[in-house]
Amino acid sequence: MNRRTAHPVPGPKRAVSLLVGASALGAGAVAGSRLARRDPSSGASHRLLDGSWLGRTGRLARLGVKIGGDVAATGARKTFASAERREQLDREREYRNSQQIADELGEMKGALMKLGQMASYLDDGLPEPLRIALGQLQADTRPMSIDLARTTIEQELNSSLDDLFVEFDPDPIAAASIGQVHRAIAVLPPFGDPAGRPVEQAVAVKVQYPGVGDAIASDLRNADMLGLLLKQAFGGLDPTEMVDEIKLRLAEETDYLLEADNQARFAEFYDGHPFIRIPRVVDSMSTRRVLTTELVDGARWDEMMTWGQDARDRVAETIFRFVFRSLYRFGAFNGDPHPGNYLFHPDGGVTFLDFGLVKHFTTDEMSTFASMVKAAAHDKDPDEFRRIVERVGMLHPDAPVDTGDVGEYFSLFYATVAEDREMQWTREYANQIVRHTFDRTSPISQYATVPRSFVFIQRINLGLYALLGELGARGNYRRIASELWPFVDAGPSTELGLREADWLAGRSADQRRLTGVTPAPASR
Numbered sequence: 001m002n003r004r005t006a007h008p009v010p011g012p013k014r015a016v017s018l019l020v021g022a023s024a025l026g027a028g029a030v031a032g033s034r035l036a037r038r039d040p041s042s043g044a045s046h047r048l049l050d051g052s053w054l055g056r057t058g059r060l061a062r063l064g065v066k067i068g069g070d071v072a073a074t075g076a077r078k079t080f081a082s083a084e085r086r087e088q089l090d091r092e093r094e095y096r097n098s099q100q101i102a103d104e105l106g107e108m109k110g111a112l113m114k115l116g117q118m119a120s121y122l123d124d125g126l127p128e129p130l131r132i133a134l135g136q137l138q139a140d141t142r143p144m145s146i147d148l149a150r151t152t153i154e155q156e157l158n159s160s161l162d163d164l165f166v167e168f169d170p171d172p173i174a175a176a177s178i179g180q181v182h183r184a185i186a187v188l189p190p191f192g193d194p195a196g197r198p199v200e201q202a203v204a205v206k207v208q209y210p211g212v213g214d215a216i217a218s219d220l221r222n223a224d225m226l227g228l229l230l231k232q233a234f235g236g237l238d239p240t241e242m243v244d245e246i247k248l249r250l251a252e253e254t255d256y257l258l259e260a261d262n263q264a265r266f267a268e269f270y271d272g273h274p275f276i277r278i279p280r281v282v283d284s285m286s287t288r289r290v291l292t293t294e295l296v297d298g299a300r301w302d303e304m305m306t307w308g309q310d311a312r313d314r315v316a317e318t319i320f321r322f323v324f325r326s327l328y329r330f331g332a333f334n335g336d337p338h339p340g341n342y343l344f345h346p347d348g349g350v351t352f353l354d355f356g357l358v359k360h361f362t363t364d365e366m367s368t369f370a371s372m373v374k375a376a377a378h379d380k381d382p383d384e385f386r387r388i389v390e391r392v393g394m395l396h397p398d399a400p401v402d403t404g405d406v407g408e409y410f411s412l413f414y415a416t417v418a419e420d421r422e423m424q425w426t427r428e429y430a431n432q433i434v435r436h437t438f439d440r441t442s443p444i445s446q447y448a449t450v451p452r453s454f455v456f457i458q459r460i461n462l463g464l465y466a467l468l469g470e471l472g473a474r475g476n477y478r479r480i481a482s483e484l485w486p487f488v489d490a491g492p493s494t495e496l497g498l499r500e501a502d503w504l505a506g507r508s509a510d511q512r513r514l515t516g517v518t519p520a521p522a523s524r
Contacts, residue, residue, distance in 0.1 A: 144180060146170040149207045156287040164285070166200055176340075178254060178356070179208040183295060191280045191294050202295040203282060206256065213254045253356040256291040262332075262355040263293065269330050272506075274499040275314075275349040276322050296351045298343025309472065314348040316425070316473030317480060317496050322352060323464050324484040328370065332360045333456075337463035339470075348496070359456045368392055369457065374487050377414040377478075382407030392451055399447035409444045412436055413461065417481040422474065430469035433462060 149172070150161050161168055165184040172180040182205045190196040252258055260281045267278040277296070285292035304315060319342070326333045334341070334355055343351040361369075368388065375385040386403050389395045395406065412433065416423060437458070439445060450458065479493035483500075492501045 144175075144207075144209055148210060149180065149182065152207050152210060153205065153290055156290040157285060165205075168205075173204075178212050179206045179256075179289075179291075181206045184292075186282070186285065186292070188282060188284075203285070203292050204279070204295045205285075206291040206293075208254065208256065208289040255288055256286060256356075257288050259356040259358075260286045260291055262334075262358040265332075266326070266330075266352070266355060269326075272503060274503055275318050275347070275496060276325075277345075277349055277351040279351065279353070296343055298345050298351050301339035301342065301344075304344040305470075309474070311348070312471045313474050314496065315344055315350060316468050316471045317475060317494065318348065318350045319467060320464065320473075320477065320480060321484065321496065321500065322350070323460060324481065327361075327460070328366065328484055328486050331363070331366050332358055333460055334358050337460055337467065339467065357456075361453065365453045368453075370486055373414060373417075373485065376407070376410060377418045377481075378485070378488070380418070385410065392454075394448060394451060394454065395444075396447040396449075399444070401444050401447060406444060409442060416465075417478045420476065420478045422476050425465070425468035425471065425473040427466075427469040430462075430465040433465050437462065 149170075153164070154160055157164055165186050167183075167185040169183040172182050174181040184203050184205050185200050186203050187198045188201045188203075189198050191201065260283065263278060264281050264283075267280055270276045270278050279294040279296050282292040282294075304312070307315075319337075323333060323337065334352075334357060341352065341354045343353065345351070372385065372388050375381045375388060382403050386395065386406050389406070389410070390397045411418070416425065416429070476493065479490065480497065482488040482490035483492060483497055492498045
């Protein structure tokens with residue numbers, strides 16, 4: 001069969017330093033024409049990942065020796081250098097070592113690469129060379145060869161690539177920690193009309209790296225050591241549930257059938273939404289190691305950041321509404337909010353990608369989250385807030401700390417929605433939240449811990465704050481939040497709120513039960 005291969009146009013790159021995210025471009029649909037493309041001279045990996053614990057630990061040890069040797073060599077060269085030359089040598093070493101770390105983690109992929117991605121989101125306290133180098137892991141890592149990708153697809157789908165697709169781009173449009181994404185064209189029923197006559201459809205095919213499941217399992221063997229380190233740093237922290245939750249969620253991310261189910265459920269929940277879009281899944285071409293979805297065109301984060309502030313404000317509000325409508329009305333959210341998982345559209349819409357790291361919450365957990373924000377931000381009742389956090393295990397019941405201090409300690413997390421006023425999110429606020437979260441000098445931190453259900457809530461919040469801070473988002477977020485809080489259920493307060501209210505009002509009774517709300521009247 002003749003194959004026509006489309007070649008995307010290279011676009012600009014920028015290392016976006018944001019906070020807390022564990023996976024670069026992953027699931028679903030990516031716009032090839034808008035993506036920056038890796039230099040083909042860098043090549044692709046033809047080797048299977050080393051999934052053994054000894055092999056992966058050994059690579060890290062060798063990296064440490066290499067960097068240690070570089071530090072020693074630089075120190076020797078500085079002995080007789082001028083002050084200006086010593087500063088230059090240090091700067092060159094920092095950039096050289098930072099790139100070595102990023103390259104090694106990018107090669108190893110799996111959970112270790114995810115840690116590198118997470119580190120790239122840390123606040124401005126992270127050395128700039130390392131932050132920039134690790135930022136490359138968010139959307140641009142060395143891909144596997146087309147031969148390995150082809151073998152995986154053909155084994156998983158039990159057919160040849162030529163029989164499966166009319167076109168298949170051998171160059172991936174995204175390569176991340178667990179898999180890479182290729183553009184293709186397949187003959188399928190129209191999306192949204194499964195009974196329709198099959199036609200050519202553009203799809204995104206995500207292929208899992210062979211051996212990455214074993215690699216992640218090996219990496220997670222070191223997670224208990226991380227728990228011990230956290231225990232030493234935070235005297236009151238019980239890391240058991242936190243570490244267990246992280247291990248469970250990361251292990252789930254290698255199951256693309258689970259991801260397909262998550263994505264399909266989100267797509268159903270947001271069906272017909274005016275500005276929140278979820279690519280549809282091709283079930284017949286998805287397995288545990290291959291995920292095929294609708295291909296969506298859109299701008300990447302770097303391009304969107306060149307838009308005017310009004311457009312960025314709409315993007316920020318859309319992301320905020322997606323996070324908290326998903327959380328409060330659907331009882332679930334992707335624990336991986338970061339810029340590589342979004343596509344942006346001129347009409348203000350956002351397409352959300354990658355549903356591999358989804359946490360589903362129970363009714364009791366959702367009730368707890370709502371009662372906490374009600375006590376802290378809405379009612380401003382520190383006594384009730386303390387009772388809640390003690391009951392759910394976030395604070396030791398016998399902690400010798402003042403209740404007012406407890407309320408003050410946690411109030412920073414709710415500051416942006418505590419007052420009915422126009423405000424602007426800033427990077428400084430996002431950085432302050434991170435430093436506050438990991439500040440072990442506070443007496444309260446010595447009596448606080450993170451229960452299992454709060455592990456990914458914290459990641460969601462920290463990631464969201466970083467995104468909105470990077471966008472410099474403006475608006476009255478207390479009123480926007482009040483539309484989404486189930487204990488308020490306020491009417492629309494913005495133009496996007498009006499459009500969302502119309503969407504809710506137009507849904508059937510069954511669909512309204514799915515969205516978990518009886519829509520408030522759209523007063524204009």
